[in-house]
Amino acid sequence: MKKLIVFLGMIFIGVNVYAQQQSGAEVLRQIDRNMVIDQAISTSRMIIHGRTGDRTIKSKAWAKGRDKSFVEYLSPARERGKKMLKLGDKIWNYSPEPNDRIIAISGHLLRQSVMGSDLSYEDMTENNRLVDTYDAIIEGLETFEGRQTIRLKLTAKKPNVAYHSRKIWVDSKRWLALKEERYAKSGRLLKTIRITEVFKVDNRWYPKKIIFKDMLSRGKGTEYIIESIDFKAKIPDYKLTKAALRK
């Protein structure tokens, strides 16, 4: 009798975990529906709160699928004309005249900061589906800044992922991760992300203002503000090639 109870208990727990994982996966799919884009053109502003003061960097981005994106920096004057192209897991940085150089970035350099901000190149160009990259378990429900959220724990499925695990608080109506904590394999907290403003574009909710904080740096965080985004714009193929860097 005892053995039967234990056996049934184990089955119950297993089913529960499986069900949670399935639910967790479903939540991730909902997030991916909002966040993963087929193609889009956006303009954004990044306000970097550093130790020596604040800087604002404006940029325009073209993104297509998971692997291709192109960013051109519009201001300040020192950064104007610099461009970044991502194809697959490689990034090329272009620095205009008088330098006129294209520099390839790959490997560990992808985890370096963009423009001294709290975002890495990987953070900035990430367009992978969470459901493909992470296993998710629902830990509970919470209210976060007035919104009902589902708290999930994500663990990477593959070893070569930037963040081994994440905790996310997902708005249960809008399916956006309003708060996120990103961890290394050691369990060390690497980054925190908060979405403080959202907007609706073409029937999907999208973050308008995101605050990134690199927990390993002593700066005061970076605000990433999407001023406009167009999911229906047509992006010509040539735009996402190395040739476009020098145009």
Place this chain on the structure above:
Amino acid sequence: MIRFLFKGLLRDRQRSLFPVLIVAGGVFITVLMYCYIGGYMGDMLSTTAKLETGHVKIMTRAYKEISSQIPNDLALSGVNQLLEEVRTNYPDMEWTARTKFGGLLDFPNEQGETKVQGTVFGLGIDLLSANSREKSRLQLEKLLVRGRLPVRQNEIVISEDFSKGLGVEVGETATLISATSKGSMAVHNFKLVGTVQFGIAMMDRKAMIADISDIQYALDMENGAGEILGFFPKDIFQPILADQIRDTFNQKYQNSHDEFTPLMLNLREQMGLGEMLDFIGAYISILLFVFIFIMSIILWNTGLMSGLRRYGEVGVRLAMGENKGHVYRTMIIESILIGIVGSAFGTLLGLGAALYLQEVGLDISEMLKGSKMLIANVIRARITTEAFFIGYIPGVLATVIGTMISGIGIFKRQTSQLFKELEI
């Protein structure tokens, strides 16, 4: 009497030669080690001061905490004003701003893409100002192997070994890829105009030198610099004055809690040099003491042996009415003469060997492969005024101490026994 004793030593070589040889040997080693250590330390201090620490250095408090990481985001700002201030307040010193940086040096092909690339350690120094002494301080003209030194903006020199490793030639374009002081990626083109051989393993592996104004632009450090270095006249470190200058400078900012407040350090407070200097000073003292001690024991033994041999002579002298104290004193004077002669020979030999090491040096480049220390590849001894007489301290002291101990037996001789001993 001294002449008499000296003649006695010359005529009776058996009682003088061995002690002279012992003393000469010990003094030779003492003088050689003194010159060698002095040369090594002097070189290391001088090189370190010129390349890294200055005689005093100003940086921000935040920079100082992690200075080994070259945190240019925590660098000094308002450097022009700060230089003006220190030049006014401390006019006898030479002040210069420098910025260290790391990154990649990338050489493009005709398409502007990477042909070859290597990690680089860079130094932005004042190369182009008319009244700057940085070129002569670092002896760049002397170290030049190919090409020339920068004479205009956006020109650099790199180490000869680095250029050979990359297979690049003078005249090529080099792109520095680094991080600006704001954390952005820095990409800046330079023209490679020359190569230098520093003679310091760490620098020769991967160093580049550019004018500080170019680095300020490339790293977005307008009116900024990592450090301001101060040098005493003739590049001679003056520790007491350095301490005074440091104290008066830091006093002005002691009430500030801003992490970007300038802070001055003297040479001894950087890179553990103070401890190293103290250690070397103690080491030399211990060396001298050890030599005195060892030679004293040997010469004590020699004195005892000599005492045995001169037993009869001393007996006759005492029997003839010579005072025991007088006999003792003459033996000490003899030992002083032996010490002086032995020290003279030893000093001569030691200086000869030191001169060889000074001119030719000892090449330790093989041992320094992979080293990050700022030590010259060739260690040279240095002959100083002190080297001419430092050997006399152990040389004379050792013989005197040895004789003093071994000569005590004279006072135990019984006059009443003398006739029996002499079989008179």
